[in-house]
Amino acid sequence: MKPNHQETIIAAIDTSTIKIGETSTGIIIAIRGATTWKQNRKYRYTRLGPFIFHITEENKNEVYNTLEKAYFNAHYSSNRYASPHLMQMPTRLASLLERWLQTMLAKTVNNGLILFDGSLTSGTFDTPVQRMKEILSLARKNSSTVLAFSKMTSLRVNGYLITDQLPKSEPPYLLETTGLRFKPPTVVLGDVYVARLNKANYAFRLDIDRETTLTQRLEAVEKLVGNDLYAQSYPETLRLAHILCTFTANEVLAMQHFITRKHGIQIINRPDMHRLLFGPFGKGEIYS
Amino acid sequence: MKLYKKEGNILQILSFPNENAEKGDYLMVEDPDARKAIIAQVIDVQFASIPGVLEELLRTLPDGGVPIQGEDIDPLEIAPHITYIQDASLLICKTRATLENEALSPSNSWLPSRSQSTIKKLSVPMLLKLAKVEGTRPIILGGTKDSSLLTIDATAVDGMLNIITGKKGCGKSHLSKLLMASLIGYKATVVIFDLNGEYTSIGMTQDGKRNMYYNKIHALTPSQNFKVALDQLHLNVVMGILIHALHLPGTSSREFRRIWKTLKEKGKLSLYELGEAIRNLTCNQHVRDALSSRYHAIVNSGFFTDNPAESTFLKECLLKSKEEGGAIIINLRNTSTIDRQIVVEYVLGKLVDSLQSWKLKAVFLFAEEAHLYLRETYWDDIVTRMRHFGIFTTFITNQPDTIRESIYRQADNIFLFNFTNEHDLDVVSRAARVDAETVRSIARDLPPHHCLTLGRVVRDFPIVTRVRSLDMKTMGETRLFFKDRN
Numbered sequence: 001m002k003p004n005h006q007e008t009i010i011a012a013i014d015t016s017t018i019k020i021g022e023t024s025t026g027i028i029i030a031i032r033g034a035t036t037w038k039q040n041r042k043y044r045y046t047r048l049g050p051f052i053f054h055i056t057e058e059n060k061n062e063v064y065n066t067l068e069k070a071y072f073n074a075h076y077s078s079n080r081y082a083s084p085h086l087m088q089m090p091t092r093l094a095s096l097l098e099r100w101l102q103t104m105l106a107k108t109v110n111n112g113l114i115l116f117d118g119s120l121t122s123g124t125f126d127t128p129v130q131r132m133k134e135i136l137s138l139a140r141k142n143s144s145t146v147l148a149f150s151k152m153t154s155l156r157v158n159g160y161l162i163t164d165q166l167p168k169s170e171p172p173y174l175l176e177t178t179g180l181r182f183k184p185p186t187v188v189l190g191d192v193y194v195a196r197l198n199k200a201n202y203a204f205r206l207d208i209d210r211e212t213t214l215t216q217r218l219e220a221v222e223k224l225v226g227n228d229l230y231a232q233s234y235p236e237t238l239r240l241a242h243i244l245c246t247f248t249a250n251e252v253l254a255m256q257h258f259i260t261r262k263h264g265i266q267i268i269n270r271p272d273m274h275r276l277l278f279g280p281f282g283k284g285e286i287y288s
Numbered sequence: 289m290k291l292y293k294k295e296g297n298i299l300q301i302l303s304f305p306n307e308n309a310e311k312g313d314y315l316m317v318e319d320p321d322a323r324k325a326i327i328a329q330v331i332d333v334q335f336a337s338i339p340g341v342l343e344e345l346l347r348t349l350p351d352g353g354v355p356i357q358g359e360d361i362d363p364l365e366i367a368p369h370i371t372y373i374q375d376a377s378l379l380i381c382k383t384r385a386t387l388e389n390e391a392l393s394p395s396n397s398w399l400p401s402r403s404q405s406t407i408k409k410l411s412v413p414m415l416l417k418l419a420k421v422e423g424t425r426p427i428i429l430g431g432t433k434d435s436s437l438l439t440i441d442a443t444a445v446d447g448m449l450n451i452i453t454g455k456k457g458c459g460k461s462h463l464s465k466l467l468m469a470s471l472i473g474y475k476a477t478v479v480i481f482d483l484n485g486e487y488t489s490i491g492m493t494q495d496g497k498r499n500m501y502y503n504k505i506h507a508l509t510p511s512q513n514f515k516v517a518l519d520q521l522h523l524n525v526v527m528g529i530l531i532h533a534l535h536l537p538g539t540s541s542r543e544f545r546r547i548w549k550t551l552k553e554k555g556k557l558s559l560y561e562l563g564e565a566i567r568n569l570t571c572n573q574h575v576r577d578a579l580s581s582r583y584h585a586i587v588n589s590g591f592f593t594d595n596p597a598e599s600t601f602l603k604e605c606l607l608k609s610k611e612e613g614g615a616i617i618i619n620l621r622n623t624s625t626i627d628r629q630i631v632v633e634y635v636l637g638k639l640v641d642s643l644q645s646w647k648l649k650a651v652f653l654f655a656e657e658a659h660l661y662l663r664e665t666y667w668d669d670i671v672t673r674m675r676h677f678g679i680f681t682t683f684i685t686n687q688p689d690t691i692r693e694s695i696y697r698q699a700d701n702i703f704l705f706n707f708t709n710e711h712d713l714d715v716v717s718r719a720a721r722v723d724a725e726t727v728r729s730i731a732r733d734l735p736p737h738h739c740l741t742l743g744r745v746v747r748d749f750p751i752v753t754r755v756r757s758l759d760m761k762t763m764g765e766t767r768l769f770f771k772d773r774n
Contacts, residue, residue, distance in 0.1 A: 036358075045358030050366055240356065243347045248340030254369035261369075 001172045001218065003226035009112035010228050011037040013101045014241035017094035020255050021267035026056030028267065029090040030255055033097045034245035035105060036237050038228060043237065047244050048097070052255060054265065055089045064092060071100040072131065084125065095126035099135065106138035106146070113224055114139055115238045116148035120190035120207040121182070129187050136189060136209045145220035146209050148190060149238055153205040155180055155192065162194050163203045171196045171233070172225045174206070174218075191217075195233070197225055202233040289407035291317055292378065297396050299328050301379040301407060302336055305372060309333070309379050311730055312433065312740070312752035314410040316387070319400035324388045326400055327410060327418075328381035329750060331729040336376040344374065382726055384749055385419075392418055412436045412751060419747040427470040429463075429741065430756040438753040440745040442474050445652070448744060449671055449698055450682040451691065453716060454705020459737040463703055463755050464654055464684050465490055468615055471652050472504050475613030477606065479639065480654040481632060481661065485621030489761040499759060504614035506605040510623055510631045511590030517599040518592060519557040523548055525637035533629035534585055540578040543571060547579075558594040559587060589627045591634075602638065610648055620661065628661045636666070636674070643677040650678035658683055659690035667691075671698045688715040701743035706734040726750055
């Protein structure tokens with residue numbers, strides 16, 4: 001591929017979530033989303049949050065449904081099987097915010113490239129097929145192309161990860177994958193490629209909207225290469241979105257301070273049972 | 289504020305931005321259960337080690353050094369809390385005393401509760417009250433950071449060895465004038481070796497009028513209004529001048545002693561007779577030459593006279609000062625190195641004489657840049673022998689390494705102005721009455737005219753003061769060529 005330097009808006013979205021602490025009845029979490037875009041050679045951002053939630057077994061469905069209704073005016077999780085585990089709530093809420101931000105960008109960016117963090121997989125609790133289809137359709141209506149970059153992939157061909165089998169061609173290039181199968185109810189709304197965008201020896205899984213033509217796809221990736229900076233073959237706009245929404249330890253402390261000061265909620269320091277039982281051999285629990 | 293750590297006599301206290309504690313401030317760490325409190329002084333302020341701060345700073349500069357433009361929609365207003373945590377500071381404090389039953393003790397062997405202790409700022413007046421820095425002869429040094437006055441007692445300077453030091457132009461001479469003026473206010477006798485002639489006009493206000501000290505200031509300029517008749521001199525003083533200032537060898541000294549005694553017995557002790565006696569001396573040529581050259585040095589100094597009427601001023605001044613208090617300023621400006629040493633030898637000898645014979649009770653001696661006129665053996669003399677006679681010295685210098693280490697070790701009070709040079713700070717930190725960390729940390733950041741007072745005057749609680757102004761014609765400012773510069 002050849003870089004296409006035609007001025008193009010590149011926008012990216014990412015969200016993150018973190019557990020702030022535990023209370024006697026549940027968990028306190030924070031979510032934050034960031035959209036970044038490059039226009040006229042300058043990066044800009046909008047960061048939303050942090051939004052802090054106290055989630056308990058009693059309120060988890062109510063919280064989720066209220067947000068879903070507010071964002072999408074819909075109830076996807078009304079059936080009881082869809083009810084998430086308390087510990088899954090942080091990622092569920094972050095996904096909800098991410099889909100909403102993706103919808104907003106798809107509605108507002110014209111003739112641009114919209115970068116998603118992750119894949120175009122749908123059919124999961126977080127991402128119903130219909131919702132992802134709507135986002136892609138909105139983008140197409142505005143002549144924008146959605147490119148979804150996955151930092152990690154588990155997809156394998158002949159037993160090898162698809163991102164490990166790189167030809168000796170000069171980057172930038174795209175490798176097309178064929179014959180990949182996904183277990184139902186998972187539906188992938190994009191075609192899966194392996195993208196190596198510069199000489200750094202890294203490649204990523206890239207999903208491109210299946211409803212676009214091959215020419216449109218190639219043009220989109222060439223414009224991306226021609227307009228965005230790259231560090232380790234990863235688009236800078238997406239990298240910035242990730243950096244801006246990630247929570248630092250300092251922010252966690254600040255949110256704990258806010259919760260205690262403003263709402264008088266006492267955070268419980270539960271003992272780490274792994275550490276308690278296994279000492280230096282216990283690695284501690286990882287929730288998020 | 290929260291107590292974080294205690295290591296030896298160092299306390300680490302976590303402080304939040306709205307608590308604004310600064311270097312030099314005193315804190316009281318009170319443990320209600322133990323019914324005791326530690327009094328500690330902040331000697332350094334550092335950023336608290338908050339996890340994630342580096343990441344926080346890094347992500348604000350991702351675009352080639354230019355901050356990325358954007359909008360933060362923060363409906364819960366968490367950002368101020370982030371800043372609050374990020375700007376938290378760690379106060380490094382030195383424990384100074386323990387307060388128990390309203391009495392202070394230097395012990396810091398106990399550990400206050402980390403969770404229960406309350407920490408609050410201790411104002412300087414409160415600290416001074418607890419430390420019982422009080423007396424009947426107050427000297428107001430200046431204002432402290434919390435807008436109170438630092439008042440020391442004149443008795444804490446009495447009988448003590450003091451050092452005023454700091455780099456050029458930070459207000460050392462100003463403080464020495466303040467101390468001097470306060471002492472003469474209490475009828476003390478003060479003698480000043482004024483190297484640059486900057487004390488001679490302190491009897492005048494800044495606008496040239498006479499101030500309240502005018503009648504107590506006696507400026508003596510050698511070979512002008514300050515002369516000495518030979519017959520008033522003690523042989524010991526003369527020998528001191530000849531041996532130490534004029535480096536007369538031993539054999540010649542013996543010869544001189546003989547001549548002096550002979551002339552004294554005959555009642556013919558005058559410059560002319562002394563010159564004649566040396567000229568007619570039958571002895572080794574080298575001895576005669578040595579005596580002759582010293583004689584001419586003495587004559588050429590213009591400091592000695594045969595006219596008794598010209599040589600009474602010092603005695604008169606000392607007498608006057610004894611009654612009402614006063615400052616005798618020995619103006620050494622425009623005096624050559626040798627003449628300066630002659631004058632200093634004479635004055636010190638005369639003072640010792642007067643003190644030994646109880647003509648004087650005690651003298652406060654202020655010596656500016658003493659290394660320029662004080663002979664080697666006098667340093668130890670001043671802190672040991674002369675002190676017992678009643679000469680209480682205050683050394684003023686901007687070159688702390690010119691004062692011997694033994695002087696620092698025995699100094700009772702140190703008034704320390706700003707130093708940035710590590711070597712200078714090292715020298716001062718050898719003083720016995722203060723710890724090196726306090727000197728290094730606080731003195732380095734002192735603004736001009738601010739002094740760190742250490743020692744007995746503040747009962748070993750170092751206190752930073754802005755030295756108060758005086759309505760005196762100071763003349764301590766450097767003469768400049770470019771008058772209109774900012």
